Amino acid sequence: MKRILTAIGITACLCLILGTGPLWAGYVDNGDGTVTDTSTGLTWQKDTPEDAANWEQALAYCESLSLGGHTDWRLPDINELRSLVDYSMYDPAVHVTYFPDTLSLLYWSSTTSAINVQNAWGISFFDGGGKSANKTILFRVRAVRGGNAPSTPCTPDVKANGEDGPLTVSAETPVSITVGLAPGGEVGKNADWWVAVAGFGQIFSLTPTGWATGIQPRIQYPLVALTPVQIFSGPLPVGSYVAYFGVDTTPDDILDEPLYYDYVEIHVVP
Numbered sequence: 351m352k353r354i355l356t357a358i359g360i361t362a363c364l365c366l367i368l369g370t371g372p373l374w375a376g377y378v379d380n381g382d383g384t385v386t387d388t389s390t391g392l393t394w395q396k397d398t399p400e401d402a403a404n405w406e407q408a409l410a411y412c413e414s415l416s417l418g419g420h421t422d423w424r425l426p427d428i429n430e431l432r433s434l435v436d437y438s439m440y441d442p443a444v445h446v447t448y449f450p451d452t453l454s455l456l457y458w459s460s461t462t463s464a465i466n467v468q469n470a471w472g473i474s475f476f477d478g479g480g481k482s483a484n485k486t487i488l489f490r491v492r493a494v495r496g497g498n499a500p501s502t503p504c505t506p507d508v509k510a511n512g513e514d515g516p517l518t519v520s521a522e523t524p525v526s527i528t529v530g531l532a533p534g535g536e537v538g539k540n541a542d543w544w545v546a547v548a549g550f551g552q553i554f555s556l557t558p559t560g561w562a563t564g565i566q567p568r569i570q571y572p573l574v575a576l577t578p579v580q581i582f583s584g585p586l587p588v589g590s591y592v593a594y595f596g597v598d599t600t601p602d603d604i605l606d607e608p609l610y611y612d613y614v615e616i617h618v619v620p
Contacts, residue, residue, distance in 0.1 A: 377448040384418040385448045386496075390433050395423070395493040398451050405470045405485035408458040412493040423493040428461035428471040428480065428608055429536070429599065430494055435478035437540060437601075443478040449492075456481055457490045464607060471607060480600030482607065502534035504573065504610040508595040516615035525616060527582040529595040533573040536610070540601040542567045544611075545581060549591040556581065567603050591616040 376388040379396070386393045395417060403411055408425050415423040435443050442452045454476035463469040469482045472489055483489070507530045510517040519525060529545060545556040545568045555566040582593075596611030 377445060379448055380418060382418040384420075387433065390430070391497050392426075392430060392433070392494050393418070393420075393496045394434070394449070396449060398453055399491050402488035403458070403491050404488055405458055408489070408491045409460065411491055415493050417493070420495055423495045425458060425460040425491070426494040428459040428473070429539070430497065431457060431459045431473045431492075432478070432480070432539070432599065434492075435473060435475070437478050440477045442475040444475050452492075453490055455490050456483065457492055461608070464609075479602050480606060502532070504534045504536040504597065504599075505532045506595045506597060506610055506612045507531065507578070508593055508612045508614050509578070510593065510614045510616050514614060516617060518617040518619060521585060521588050521618055521620060524584055525582070525586050525618075526580055527593050527614070527616075528578040528580050529576070530578040531573070531576040531595075531597065533575060536573050536597075536599060537575075538572050539599050540570065541573050541597045541599045542601055542603060542605070543569045543571060544594070544596050544598070544605060547582075547591055547593045549586075549589055565605055567605075570601050570603060573597060573599070586616065586618045588618050588620055591618070 378386045378388060380386060383396050384393050385396050395415070399411065412423045412425040415421070417423060434449070436445050437443060442454045444452045446452065452475050456472040456474045459471045459473065461471040463471060463482045466482070468484055470485050471480055471482050473480055509528050511519070511526055544565070546565060547554060552563065553565060554561045554563055556568050557566050558569065592613055592615050594611060594613045596609060598606055598609040600606050600608070
């Protein structure tokens with residue numbers, strides 16, 4: 351997903367009617383060094399290994415692990431790892447009854463950064479924030495196995511006059527921009543929501559107080575289904591614009607990964 355940009359002179363209002371709360375995990379200590387999360391179907395290594403590891407070492411460690419009578423362990427992806435975070439706590443941001451030796455440090459995920467393949471994503475269990483770091487750095491590891499069947503992807507949608515674009519209209523033709531979201535398997539995950547438009551070399555974001563320059567989040571809220579909402583309607587000056595709508599599931603008010611987005615190009619001619 352991409353970043354969201356915004357254009358000049360646009361006035362609009364985005365009404366996000368969001369009605370679900372956080373999803374709470376149900377943990378079961380299996381008594382064999384593993385903990386099962388009944389809400390995700392994932393089984394976790396209970397203890398943090400003594401030694402830190404770089405990313406390649408973390409992958410190899412998990413794949414060679416034999417624990418709880420199973421050998422199909424792996425390094426969790428970023429979304430799996432984030433499911434362990436308890437955002438109501440910090441230092442560490444995790445359920446310490448089930449994961450008592452969790453360190454307030456970064457733990458590796460298997461997710462490589464889409465921006466820089468030399469980096470991979472991890473979660474800091476000090477506050478649950480996500481971070482991309484070079485794969486050679488030594489961080490902590492926690493293995494996972496199992497899980498529910500793959501689910502549908504999170505899909506933002508932005509349209510101009512009901513089209514995916516590119517849209518070309520005259521300066522006298524009104525333009526209607528709408529945004530919608532199908533959260534898929536990410537439903538309920540806390541996220542940053544972004545709405546923006548780029549035009550004339552400038553970027554504006556739709557914030558809780560209106561349009562503002564730069565890339566700024568609209569809201570931080572769990573992902574829920576959003577039926578198409580109109581964020582702008584009216585004519586635009588002659589020029590080219592790109593309207594973006596997206597969400598990222600690292601809820602820290604910073605545009606980062608995992609990032610899901612959509613955009614539409616609009617060309618206004620004389």
